[in-house]
Amino acid sequence: MNHLLLEQQLKQFLIEDIGDKDVTSETIFPLTKQGEAQFIVKEDGILAGIDLIHMTYSLLNQSIEVSPLKADGDVIRAGDTIARVKGSMRHILTGERLILNLLQRMSGIATATHQAVTSLDSTHTRICDTRKTTPGLRLFEKYAVTCGRGFNHRNGLYDGVMIKDNHIAFAGSIEKAVTAVRKQLGHMVNIEVETETREQVQEAIDAGADVIMFDNRSPEEVSLFNQLVPSHIATEASGGITLESLPSYRHTGVDYISLGFLTHSVKALDMSLIV
Amino acid sequence: MNHLLLEQQLKQFLIEDIGDKDVTSETIFPLTKQGEAQFIVKEDGILAGIDLIHMTYSLLNQSIEVSPLKADGDVIRAGDTIARVKGSMRHILTGERLILNLLQRMSGIATATHQAVTSLDSTHTRICDTRKTTPGLRLFEKYAVTCGRGFNHRNGLYDGVMIKDNHIAFAGSIEKAVTAVRKQLGHMVNIEVETETREQVQEAIDAGADVIMFDNRSPEEVSLFNQLVPSHIATEASGGITLESLPSYRHTGVDYISLGFLTHSVKALDMSLIV
Amino acid sequence: MNHLLLEQQLKQFLIEDIGDKDVTSETIFPLTKQGEAQFIVKEDGILAGIDLIHMTYSLLNQSIEVSPLKADGDVIRAGDTIARVKGSMRHILTGERLILNLLQRMSGIATATHQAVTSLDSTHTRICDTRKTTPGLRLFEKYAVTCGRGFNHRNGLYDGVMIKDNHIAFAGSIEKAVTAVRKQLGHMVNIEVETETREQVQEAIDAGADVIMFDNRSPEEVSLFNQLVPSHIATEASGGITLESLPSYRHTGVDYISLGFLTHSVKALDMSLIV
Amino acid sequence: MNHLLLEQQLKQFLIEDIGDKDVTSETIFPLTKQGEAQFIVKEDGILAGIDLIHMTYSLLNQSIEVSPLKADGDVIRAGDTIARVKGSMRHILTGERLILNLLQRMSGIATATHQAVTSLDSTHTRICDTRKTTPGLRLFEKYAVTCGRGFNHRNGLYDGVMIKDNHIAFAGSIEKAVTAVRKQLGHMVNIEVETETREQVQEAIDAGADVIMFDNRSPEEVSLFNQLVPSHIATEASGGITLESLPSYRHTGVDYISLGFLTHSVKALDMSLIV
Amino acid sequence: MNHLLLEQQLKQFLIEDIGDKDVTSETIFPLTKQGEAQFIVKEDGILAGIDLIHMTYSLLNQSIEVSPLKADGDVIRAGDTIARVKGSMRHILTGERLILNLLQRMSGIATATHQAVTSLDSTHTRICDTRKTTPGLRLFEKYAVTCGRGFNHRNGLYDGVMIKDNHIAFAGSIEKAVTAVRKQLGHMVNIEVETETREQVQEAIDAGADVIMFDNRSPEEVSLFNQLVPSHIATEASGGITLESLPSYRHTGVDYISLGFLTHSVKALDMSLIV
């Protein structure tokens, strides 16, 4: 992750919470009061965001010491201590909530991703995310997906083409749509085409798509469509796949399965700061 | 909500998604291509954020027309159309994802809040939120809570004092902590004290707390503690209360019940844009 | 004070003054030229803002050493040295004016506040500020008020309700206005009501106001009105009270007296940098 | 004034005051409630900043109509209405305080400047400001000085050279200092030299200064020194000159008299909004 | 191009040039003085950036009317008028220099690109740009390349992988480098590998590169290497190719030729504003 962007955002987040001042900690604790505390987890899961503890505290007070005990991607268990912090009590408490809000969410995403990867249990097919992320937090959430052993789909509208039904309808055909795009964009941008039928899959192959998505298809259809596609074109199943239905896609041979729920409906992984 | 802040954030969110350009829509749709589309809901719930459709599109293209059909706080049903949009097809599609990401999340929060209010079914006790919001989105999420008939706890560390065990331990007693704060802060800032025992409740009353929180207490304890507190001091139950356990707090007489899950573990309310 | 906000603003202020470069110091002093200087006061008063010397210089040049000799809130006398600085002569001079502009203003406010507190000479009644601060500098000015032993009223429109005549007129009555607000806002926001008559005071008490302001009232009226108000409701006298008329409010028993002139008409406390 | 900068700053100022929302006006007034109000002055003086009423309100609500009745630089009398506003009552009240805080301060500066100009009563000598402005508000305050018929000294450290005693001491002599600067800077930057003696004035002339300042000199000395200076070099008297001592400088022939108090110790001109 | 980003940057550029105010136009022209002017070109070339005239002026003054007479990508001749403007004389002159600085540079880039395309004269091989753009202006410059019928290589370090000799050396081999990247990145990111020998080309093919670059190779080598590469892998020649040597690459069959000089050494296309 780009540290300059992270730092900018962490500053904004701290300002959102602290405003002009932390009226509780500033009035009770003198700046010099030292203390120790630890971040512990209260549920089993996968950790994501451990470096943010240090980054956040160093924005508040450069002399707070942070000792991480776990790394991103680690399996963590209820009761585990993930980091110890030591320094000005006032600032340890001022930063507590932001750090928990970020780590709980990111670890929730990593955990859900890991569950999906485990549930799918495939050596070939990868789990990936979507653009259904929380506005303003895409950098954090896409990173959390990788901590859970998932992969990132395009970051935004700028780094990958996704041709959907509306685009096809307007252009006239998949071939016309792909051709229009290819005529204007260079060799570093991939073109993905959404398909729902065997005919569309064939059309996408012929049009020279780089990635073909099977939208809202059953495992059987995905399997069937996937066999049509030459190996240098990536394939992706998407739309309405849940943690429960994932295993049924295990043997489809598709390259990627994208899951919106990884980021649009996050269950925070419970953590807290113990002084 | 402060429109200047909203607009600033919507711009940032659009830039996060679009980057230098929407490589799909810009290469397929000419700017002049007009179209119509509607935002529909696919699950029952409570709506929050309807004005953001217009605000977002007007940042992209001032000539897109948005006709809202529902208002924030409305009960919405699967299949309902909540707004129609008309204008440049290119920009309708460019803004689609951000709008859905925001409305799905906000309506998810409003829906969960409304469920809590309904589940509690009390004419006296109010449901409120916490600071366990998504970093950067507090303004949006606290507003969504009110759409579901919940109330807002303090916005941040700057507009309300919350004295917790660490503060009390350091200060020496609840009384000393409250006095230290009162000595420095004026009459517009409320002081809330976390308590776990009857003795602490009495101490907080004597110290002149404005709000007394019963932390992680059973309905019976909440009931008992609440009776100790004079009517001009507000009371709040907090900690570990779930949608399931809420009804058991119905007759405790407590003024507020704060629920972290309203915002820390949001289930998006499914919506989509139909062209 | 939130250091992240302070640093952001100090950067903006330095950029306002320096622009692309300090054409005088950069062309005469080589960066390596070292020097020593001291900030001295030329009038008696109360100091506010001493930490800003270090914060400002560290933005310009991390190797400038600042040794403060006085603390915020200290009584300072004409001729006192408040801080010594040592380091790159070029940057000591580049930062001089901003530091003086801030400290003179803040110490002017602290001094005026202290005069008000002294003039009132009450063990019960507190002096507080208003929102009549310099745009962009509220954080600095509200802090300066506390250095002079004053208290802060609400920070802005977001952290406290103030119901004035226009609100009452529109709502229909004080009771209706307070009820409308209470119906929408939670327990951490205080509601203050402006009153001018005994009847209004009683209405505000009955409506459940948290703070009652006596607007533009004589000491006798303030005294009388104040006796009507139960002790758990704070009282405030406001409007047209000057340094001269303050002592006449000494025995009114009111909790707070708010003074706009503390911040809207600041007389800078004279200081300078001596090399 | 550069409208882009003004707008940026007005937004920041509004956000400082409103934060997430105006909890009073938003909970009492529906957005549709219309009203009318007028800005009136309560003291005699000179107006500055009238355009900011419209600019501020248009940031809050594009449909508020503002009708200015006076122009910047106008003499205004207690009781005068300077502008009428019409539109959403909620936003009229939300913007009131910022507008008053700006206009009172700027008109205070314009009034003090005008008093200085009147007190000096010279057809030749001009009154000008200094860099002793409020951090962040230089654009507004320098403009206000011109509304009172004063002139602007350099805007900052970037657009004019000011050689003071420290620079001279380090460089070795006035001549060496001026030469060092001239060697590096082009023909669009003026060089001003601070002098205290006749010899220094002569040295500055010989060195080719563009402006010569007589620092902390009596009217007699200013008169004497001024005669030494050829007409193509501007002269300036500075340091410790007050409204009272100004008339004694009337016949010195100096080109400019700079006054720090115009901006460092502003007495707000009383105004209010009447609904 | 993303209009929100463009507008943000145009504001910054205007502020860079205007600062607090345009001291010439503001002091000579009253705001109401109307005028007409036209932007004319003084050299033959290709136009890029015509929309920026309207966008820039609308930031300064919404009532200035801009009538473009040419479109981006058009061949323009010395003497051609590309746009007429009408409105406040003051603001027409204030915006003149920024508009010329942008259009001259962008049209210079479009012209150089067009010369390269013409010089190459190939129906198969495309000209593309590099990351050797002016810091802060990549959005503008990459767009200008497309106006001259060139294509865009990756936008930045975030939207395409480029494996160079250092990466290969560290990873151990091309295959190991590509595998390491593929293991971590998803299907929407293309991997380009720099090669210098036939063996490296083969290695890159076997490793599954999406794009293979022939770095600093003669036309003969490019021709030879290109024949090795299967059609679904894009090829690119790069390094030291000039306008003069371009034609010798005409029949190599390579897909892309990237040219740094298009953006790192721009010759402005002469234009001016005639009132």
Next chain:
Amino acid sequence: MNHLLLEQQLKQFLIEDIGDKDVTSETIFPLTKQGEAQFIVKEDGILAGIDLIHMTYSLLNQSIEVSPLKADGDVIRAGDTIARVKGSMRHILTGERLILNLLQRMSGIATATHQAVTSLDSTHTRICDTRKTTPGLRLFEKYAVTCGRGFNHRNGLYDGVMIKDNHIAFAGSIEKAVTAVRKQLGHMVNIEVETETREQVQEAIDAGADVIMFDNRSPEEVSLFNQLVPSHIATEASGGITLESLPSYRHTGVDYISLGFLTHSVKALDMSLIV
């Protein structure tokens, strides 16, 4: 140069290039992989911007060590190493392109300026720049001009008056234009007048211009006009002067010759990073 502004811009430039992350270096190099590299020049010229290497790398990674071997303004030869860097290989490569993009451009400007100074070969006449700089980079480019021994004309529209034909036409005469400006602006702002005839030169002298520009005049005319101007008024030749025609202005006696091509048509000085 103001380091606060530089740092702000370098951050923006890095974010422009890196976006969310450097997908190549982050996936291949572990953060701990150390390396060494050197910046070398591949063409003869003048160096500008050497400090930016350290400033840029310290934004990416505080532990990268940079040892500059040359200073700004130095003559550099093809093959020279200008700086060595040591530290995290990942970040050395991430920052490479931005550093090269800046230094190549700035050194290109310094080199062109130096060529102009050498070509003119005058002990009296100075070469200076114009406002024809790259939007957003004026600070960098004006500095680069001074590295090549050129001088800076005004920075922007805010720090110097330039009266052109349109202003004169509207005002009625040079005298009226100068008078209008002088009436409003103080003694620190210089007024330059563009002239084309002997009469206009005389008019400008009589009007009290501080600088007189001879616009698009032959060496003979410049010589003639220059003799008319008293020594305390600076003179400038401008318009269409090229590297070739410069020597013919050697004996005109004019004080400044301004050259737009120094910054509007930069040829980058070739450099690269060798690991």
